[in-house]
Amino acid sequence: MLRRHFLKYGSVFAAVTTASLPSLLTAKTTDLSDAASDGDADFDLEIVDVDVELIDGSVVPMYAFAPVGQPPSIPGPILRVKQGDVVRIDLRNSSTRSHGFQILGQSMSAVTGLAPHDDDGEDKVRIEFVAGLPGTYFYIDGDNAPINRVLGLHGALIVEPSNGYADGKTRKKPMPYAPTVAPACLKDLFKALGEKTINGLPARFPGKAWEPGREYVWIFNQIDPVLCRRIAAGDNLSASEFLEEFHPRYFTINGLCGLDSAHDKATCPTGHVGEPALLRTMNAGLATHSPHIHGNHVFVLTQSDAYGAPVYQDNLFEHDVWLMPPMMIKDVLLPFTMPPDLPPAPWKMAQEKYPLRYPMHCHNEISQTSAGGSYPMGLVTDWHIDGPLATG
Amino acid sequence: MTTLYRPISDPLEFDTFGCHPFENDPATPDRTTRQVFLRRQVSDWNVNMKDGSQLQFWGFKDPDISGSDSPWPSKTIRVKQGQIFHCEFKPSKGAHTIHWHGIEPTPMNDGVGHTSFEVKSSYTYQWCAHQAGTYLYHCHKNTVLHFEMGMYGVLIIDPTTTSPDRNNPQYLYDPFDPASTTEAPGITVGAPYAAESILVFDDVDPRWHKLDHNAGMCGDDVGLDKFNPTYFLINGVHNGKTQTDTRTVTKATAGRNVLVRLANASYSKLYVTLEIDAWIVEVDGRPLRSNSAKGAFGRPKLLPKGTRLEVAVAQRYALWIPKIPRGDYRITGSFHHWVTNRKHFDGEAVARITAA
Numbered sequence: 019m020l021r022r023h024f025l026k027y028g029s030v031f032a033a034v035t036t037a038s039l040p041s042l043l044t045a046k047t048t049d050l051s052d053a054a055s056d057g058d059a060d061f062d063l064e065i066v067d068v069d070v071e072l073i074d075g076s077v078v079p080m081y082a083f084a085p086v087g088q089p090p091s092i093p094g095p096i097l098r099v100k101q102g103d104v105v106r107i108d109l110r111n112s113s114t115r116s117h118g119f120q121i122l123g124q125s126m127s128a129v130t131g132l133a134p135h136d137d138d139g140e141d142k143v144r145i146e147f148v149a150g151l152p153g154t155y156f157y158i159d160g161d162n163a164p165i166n167r168v169l170g171l172h173g174a175l176i177v178e179p180s181n182g183y184a185d186g187k188t189r190k191k192p193m194p195y196a197p198t199v200a201p202a203c204l205k206d207l208f209k210a211l212g213e214k215t216i217n218g219l220p221a222r223f224p225g226k227a228w229e230p231g232r233e234y235v236w237i238f239n240q241i242d243p244v245l246c247r248r249i250a251a252g253d254n255l256s257a258s259e260f261l262e263e264f265h266p267r268y269f270t271i272n273g274l275c276g277l278d279s280a281h282d283k284a285t286c287p288t289g290h291v292g293e294p295a296l297l298r299t300m301n302a303g304l305a306t307h308s309p310h311i312h313g314n315h316v317f318v319l320t321q322s323d324a325y326g327a328p329v330y331q332d333n334l335f336e337h338d339v340w341l342m343p344p345m346m347i348k349d350v351l352l353p354f355t356m357p358p359d360l361p362p363a364p365w366k367m368a369q370e371k372y373p374l375r376y377p378m379h380c381h382n383e384i385s386q387t388s389a390g391g392s393y394p395m396g397l398v399t400d401w402h403i404d405g406p407l408a409t410g
Numbered sequence: 411m412t413t414l415y416r417p418i419s420d421p422l423e424f425d426t427f428g429c430h431p432f433e434n435d436p437a438t439p440d441r442t443t444r445q446v447f448l449r450r451q452v453s454d455w456n457v458n459m460k461d462g463s464q465l466q467f468w469g470f471k472d473p474d475i476s477g478s479d480s481p482w483p484s485k486t487i488r489v490k491q492g493q494i495f496h497c498e499f500k501p502s503k504g505a506h507t508i509h510w511h512g513i514e515p516t517p518m519n520d521g522v523g524h525t526s527f528e529v530k531s532s533y534t535y536q537w538c539a540h541q542a543g544t545y546l547y548h549c550h551k552n553t554v555l556h557f558e559m560g561m562y563g564v565l566i567i568d569p570t571t572t573s574p575d576r577n578n579p580q581y582l583y584d585p586f587d588p589a590s591t592t593e594a595p596g597i598t599v600g601a602p603y604a605a606e607s608i609l610v611f612d613d614v615d616p617r618w619h620k621l622d623h624n625a626g627m628c629g630d631d632v633g634l635d636k637f638n639p640t641y642f643l644i645n646g647v648h649n650g651k652t653q654t655d656t657r658t659v660t661k662a663t664a665g666r667n668v669l670v671r672l673a674n675a676s677y678s679k680l681y682v683t684l685e686i687d688a689w690i691v692e693v694d695g696r697p698l699r700s701n702s703a704k705g706a707f708g709r710p711k712l713l714p715k716g717t718r719l720e721v722a723v724a725q726r727y728a729l730w731i732p733k734i735p736r737g738d739y740r741i742t743g744s745f746h747h748w749v750t751n752r753k754h755f756d757g758e759a760v761a762r763i764t765a766a
Contacts, residue, residue: 066411066412067411067412068411068412068413068414069411069412069413069414070413070414071413071414071415071416072416073416074629075416077413079411082412082414089412090412090414091414092414203700203702203707203708204707206702206707207702207707209702210702210703210705216702216703217703219703221703221705222704222705223705240749261750264749265635265636265749266635266749267635273414274416274417276427276428277419277423277424277427277428278416278417278419280427280524281417281419282417304749305748305749306679306722306748306749306751308722308723308724308725310511310724312509312514312520312522312525313514313517313520314514315512315514315694315695315696317707333698333708333709333711334707334708335693335696335698335708336693336694336696336707336708337693337694337696337725338511338512338694338695339694339722339723339724339725340722340725341720341722341725342722343679343720357514357515357516358514358540358541359510359513359514359515359537359538359539359540360515360516360537360538361442361494361536361537361538362492362538365440365442366440367440367516368440369439369440370439370440370516370517370518374516374517375517375525375526376517376520376522376525377522377524377525380723381722381723381724381725382677382723382748383553383554383557383558383677383723384554384634384635384637384677384748386553386554387554387626387634387635389629389631389635390626390630390631390632390633390634390635390636391625391626391627391628391629391630391631391632391634392428392429392626392627392628392629393428393552393553393554393555393626393627393634394427394428394524394553394554395427395428400525
């Protein structure tokens with residue numbers, strides 16, 4: 019079985035339903051039925067130099083990953099695999115500089131010092147590994163750290179479970195993790211999703227169970243246009259010089275700012291009450307972000323360890339602000355409940371209409387600016403509750 | 411070279427998202443009978459800084475209380491879980507909003523310009539908090555500046571029940587089942603307390619306090635990417651005085667329980683350490699307890715004394731100290747740069763709990 023899972027950040031559903039997106043976005047996640055875990059996952063990536071147009075129309079030089087023959091993007095394409103897959107990633111360097119490649123927390127193998135190719139097509143390198151613990155991982159260019167990564171060479175590798183159900187053989191409650199190693203509280207949460215009543219009493223998450231593929235990837239980054247231009251002009255900054263001088267002026271989510279991210283179907287979560295969504299949140303940059311969501315709290319499900327591997331949480335904190343230091347990855351669950359702080363029945367929401375629109379933004383508000391002003395054209399997106407309770 | 415172009419957007423929408431948010435004075439939609447009513451207006455005043463200089467601050471004042479013109483942080487609001495809350499807000503000096511941070515009402519009552527509207531002259535916010543805990547309220551207009559200018563206060567939702575323990579009569583939250591010992595392992599369910607310390611940490615960059623109400627909103631570079639704080643405070647008290655000021659020193663009776671509520675209103679990485687063991691019992695208005703039938707999947711977590719707790723910007727934590735022994739305990743906030751993680755010069759502020 020050969021699968022190529024290139025997906026635009028961050029929603030699978032949005033990607034498959036948006037006709038205007040290029041063809042590379044049309045891949046769909048496989049279902050979580052008992053797929054054989056002897057599959058292959060092959061990817062063919064290229065590193066290129068790009069110019070990036072920012073929210074204010076200014077242009078900065080950066081680097082980007084591209085599936086070979088496809089347009090580049092920052093972040094790079096989502097690499098989606100299944101636990102147990104043999105993953106092969108071929109990499110070619112079409113940039114003017116040397117680069118590297120590694121997947122943090124998943125594979126010990128790393129490519130470093132890959133020279134620009136010489137057009138004969140034979141100078142690819144390959145990383146091969148067996149996909150391990152289900153969860154969210156960074157792939158990056160680890161060379162010249164953190165410069166190449168912050169300048170655009172980062173993306174998400176998603177490992178799906180081969181048998182991801184929270185409720186064992188009943189198989190009505192999918193979860194994005196391996197149930198054999200998931201703590202009880204994590205499984206309990208996914209089991210509770212979609213239940214109208216528990217023990218005969220009204221429960222908190224009526225509607226649908228979480229559905230595989232109902233997820234969004236949010237990758238945060240910061241851009242210092244001065245350093246981008248200096249590096250493109252040939253300035254060989256050391257890592258310590260870069261860290262010392264790094265002064266971000268643009269703050270992005272999936273490479274977008276402000277209105278652009280709020281409009282991006284792959285970034286802005288939408289759905290009805292009772293359609294819980296997974297948010298895979300990642301910080302590729304150097305600043306510590308404090309994402310704050312309005313309308314619903316989120317459950318923090320995983321947190322990456324020092325190597326970048328997911329740690330399934332055995333104590334689920336429910337936050338409206340979650341801490342995202344550099345290179346942190348946290349999967350959080352947005353339950354898509356009715357906003358909880360409405361007057362109780364018999365009050366009804368009648369004059370105010372769906373969709374209910376709420377923002378998610380970093381609360382270190384410096385990140386809400388671009389180029390020294392233009393609030394809120396920074397690290398913000400919206401999410402929408404499109405309508406009342408959906409029932410599974 | 412390939413250029414990654416930004417998506418095409420409607421110029422009018424771009425303008426209303428950022429530069430010119432929708433301003434309005436609508437009637438409260440789906441307005442119902444209130445159980446709590448209060449008013450807020452906007453005021454500005456000068457604050458004496460540690461070095462003798464004066465800086466302008468903005469905030470919310472309560473027009474029903476005389477002498478409340480210079481509240482920084484703005485006056486704490488306490489209401490009970492389940493009460494229908496109305497706040498009549500009459501801004502002045504341009505449009506403002508109130509965002510009830512952590513409370514999740516309808517978008518019209520959420521106080522965000524680009525998803526609803528900014529209040530031109532009057533609006534009555536309506537919500538009904540379903541969960542006791544620690545929240546904030548703040549202006550969400552040009553938030554990067556207005557939050558820094560001091561337009562925030564603490565919002566506490568108190569539970570409807572009181573503790574049966576006469577020594578510790580306040581509850582942090584209503585227990586699902588007061589008799590349960592598994593619901594919140596490690597602590598007494600409900601986190602009953604007799605003394606409470608509410609600590610909001612902030613940092614101030616004096617340059618920002620000379621900026622205009624709408625500074626930077628329409629594309630001009632006013633330096634809002636440069637934040638160089640030189641003052642560090644708790645509850646508006648300068649770090650030189652936080653160990654003696656009554657606003658930051660909590661007196662407790664030895665042997666009783668103490669609740670510490672922390673919030674980070676700075677733009678720094680904030681590390682908080684206590685000189686005494688404490689239990690994290692609530693995060694962001696959500697008590698930590700285990701009851702999957704009720705939709706709770708956490709449990710209290712011990713924060714051993716001397717352990718650094720990083721509090722994200724605008725995050726809240728409630729810490730519970732059982733039967734505090736006689737003594738004097740410092741609560742130290744350390745402010746670090748949000749990119750370099752270097753500690754700011756003078757970037758430390760220390761509050762105290764004195765148990766006698």
